Amino acid sequence: KLLVKMEHLGKVYGNGTIALQDVNLDISEGEFLSFVGPSGCGKSTIFKMIAGLGAPTGGTLDIMGMTPKEARKQSEIAFVFQDHTLLPWCSVQDNVMLPLELRGVPKKTQREEAARVLELVGLKDYMKALPRQLSGGMKMRVSIARALVSRPKLLLMDEPFGALDEITRQTLQDELLSIWQQDQKMTVLFVTHNVFEAVFLSTRVIVMTPRPGKVSATIEIPEPFP
Ligand code: ADP
Numbered sequence: 001k002l003l004v005k006m007e008h009l010g011k012v013y014g015n016g017t018i019a020l021q022d023v024n025l026d027i028s029e030g031e032f033l034s035f036v037g038p039s040g041c042g043k044s045t046i047f048k049m050i051a052g053l054g055a056p057t058g059g060t061l062d063i064m065g066m067t068p069k070e071a072r073k074q075s076e077i078a079f080v081f082q083d084h085t086l087l088p089w090c091s092v093q094d095n096v097m098l099p100l101e102l103r104g105v106p107k108k109t110q111r112e113e114a115a116r117v118l119e120l121v122g123l124k125d126y127m128k129a130l131p132r133q134l135s136g137g138m139k140m141r142v143s144i145a146r147a148l149v150s151r152p153k154l155l156l157m158d159e160p161f162g163a164l165d166e167i168t169r170q171t172l173q174d175e176l177l178s179i180w181q182q183d184q185k186m187t188v189l190f191v192t193h194n195v196f197e198a199v200f201l202s203t204r205v206i207v208m209t210p211r212p213g214k215v216s217a218t219i220e221i222p223e224p225f226p
């Protein structure tokens with residue numbers, strides 16, 4: 001089932017910078033797709049457009065028959081960034097419930113859903129902790145839980161593990177894979193500078209080049225898991 005369709009997608013910023021040119025990409029439900037490429041190749045630009053921040057200046061970007069903004073309103077899209085923007089004065093539980101609070105979900109459901117995702121990332125015992133009491137890896141787990149709490153169809157992760165040490169990074173990679181495998185319908189789009197990480201995690205790797213309009217490569221990973 002097709003989830004995202006990009007046709008001749010292009011982005012020229014207001015100052016004339018051509019960030020993307022003629023990008024054609026179909027993304028199916030359940031894929032784990034990584035984007036790799038040097039800085040400036042347009043990875044963030046693609047992500048921002050999928051997130052509904054900044055419209056394309058050419059071509060079309062369709063998410064389940066919706067525009068990105070509509071899809072985001074329906075909570076079909078969630079994000080995880082490297083600098084996890086947790087509210088420092090709110091507990092882990094409150095941070096995770098926030099997306100549901102903003103949508104007016106009843107408190108009881110908020111607590112149930114928060115418990116579900118905190119269990120998923122192994123932080124059930126830290127519900128009442130404050131972000132500053134947590135390690136970098138644990139903060140990242142909270143960010144992942146907060147993204148998963150609204151049961152998104154599309155999870156966008158922009159260099160999520162870039163700031164973590166190697167051991168923590170590998171642990172989180174394993175955890176992310178197992179979370180994704182438990183929900184066969186969730187599609188993950190993952191930006192990384194680390195080619196090994198991309199190949200380890202993904203069903204498909206999109207290699208982007210620094211010059212827009214140049215042909216980029218797509219690598220299919222035949223057996224995603226050992
Ligand atoms: P959009 O087309 O998405 O509305 P704009 O073209 O308005 O974006 O650009 C936003 C601002 O960011 C511009 O004023 C631009 O000068 C500035 N900017 C320029 N280069 C960069 C860059 N490399 N990264 C981030 N912002 C930049």
Ligand code: ADP
Binds near residue numbers: 013018019042043044
């Ligand atoms: P990446 O995420 O792969 O590093 P970006 O999508 O951030 O690449 O940037 C792609 C190109 O667009 C770069 O040349 C960058 O300088 C430019 N760019 C990004 N944001 C803006 C902006 N707001 N205004 C102008 N140029 C931008």
